[in-house]
Amino acid sequence: MSDTEVPPLDIGWPSGGLFRGVTRVAVHTHPPKDNGPHIKEVVRRLIQEATKVIAIVMDMLTDLQILQDLMDAAWRRSVPIYILLDDQGVPHFLDMCSRLQIGSQHLRNIRTRTLQGIGFGLSFGRLPGSLCNKYMLVDGDKVVFGSYSFAWCTSRMDRNMITVMTGQVVDFFDRDFRELYAISEKLDLYKEFHVSPPAANRTATISSKVGPKRPPLPATTSRFQVSLGDSRKANIEVPAHKYYNPKYSLVFGDVQRPTGSLQEPGPKRGSGLSEVPEEMDQGKTRVAVSERMGQLKFRHMQLMTSDNVFTDNIL
Numbered sequence: 001m002s003d004t005e006v007p008p009l010d011i012g013w014p015s016g017g018l019f020r021g022v023t024r025v026a027v028h029t030h031p032p033k034d035n036g037p038h039i040k041e042v043v044r045r046l047i048q049e050a051t052k053v054i055a056i057v058m059d060m061l062t063d064l065q066i067l068q069d070l071m072d073a074a075w076r077r078s079v080p081i082y083i084l085l086d087d088q089g090v091p092h093f094l095d096m097c098s099r100l101q102i103g104s105q106h107l108r109n110i111r112t113r114t115l116q117g118i119g120f121g122l123s124f125g126r127l128p129g130s131l132c133n134k135y136m137l138v139d140g141d142k143v144v145f146g147s148y149s150f151a152w153c154t155s156r157m158d159r160n161m162i163t164v165m166t167g168q169v170v171d172f173f174d175r176d177f178r179e180l181y182a183i184s185e186k187l188d189l190y191k192e193f194h195v196s197p198p199a200a201n202r203t204a205t206i207s208s209k210v211g212p213k214r215p216p217l218p219a220t221t222s223r224f225q226v227s228l229g230d231s232r233k234a235n236i237e238v239p240a241h242k243y244y245n246p247k248y249s250l251v252f253g254d255v256q257r258p259t260g261s262l263q264e265p266g267p268k269r270g271s272g273l274s275e276v277p278e279e280m281d282q283g284k285t286r287v288a289v290s291e292r293m294g295q296l297k298f299r300h301m302q303l304m305t306s307d308n309v310f311t312d313n314i315l
Helices: 039-049 064-075 087-099 152-156 170-182 199-210 246-252 282-314
Strands: 024-030 054-058 081-086 110-115 120-122 125-127 135-138 142-146 160-166
Touching: 024 039, 039 064, 039 135, 039 142, 039 160, 054 170, 064 081, 064 087, 064 110, 081 087, 081 170, 087 110, 135 170, 142 170
Parallel strands: 054 081, 081 110
Antiparallel strands: 024 160, 054 135, 120 125, 135 142, 142 160
């Protein structure tokens, strides 16, 4: 239960809630007893026989042979593998993986995350704890747990004991792993080893970014702007709503306003100066217009003067 997004088990997980059978237990130690198998061989055999999923919670994962078995299961047999590591063991894990020269194809079915202990809060800060859980879920119906870490020294130098259990008791470890996975932090192996995701994932990402082409947008017919950048049509007629300037009516009177397109061939439309012959020199046109404007201004001043004189006589 969390108020943040929970990381999904996106590469597959066996369905829960089913009866897993009668619980059976087998104990193995190092050094072996009663001519039993080596503790490391028991773990490797379970990994090599997995077909559905492998989920590991471990403080240290540095054994090269076990790592090789995990990579082969993920790459050759496409078995989903989830790994939860203690923060302090991450540098050693990355160092051993780099020695195997793993590539993007090995990491396709592997999800790695990190986790710390509960910690202890003090006045000057919080002391971090460690992840001391050590178990491995296989195919949702077998679990291996005990004091054994997946490292060379623990299988050769230390005294260890593991318990292999099957049956209904596995449901407890299934739920515990999903809870730990939900509160863990992501460890991006692609970024750590400077490799690109597999080609299949990259192609899917590119196609999702491109996506279907959006339908062409119609030309904007606003009275204040014309936007043709989104249109795929070659011939677009833009209504000329606000391109007629009413100030020319002072010179030429009311002229017929254009109703067609601004892109029609031929002489320009929408301007009151269209009555001036095209062959006339532009300089003469400007002189004629300025003379006409001067006469209008002079006439306006006369009217204003006469109004003032009339007002003075009344007063």
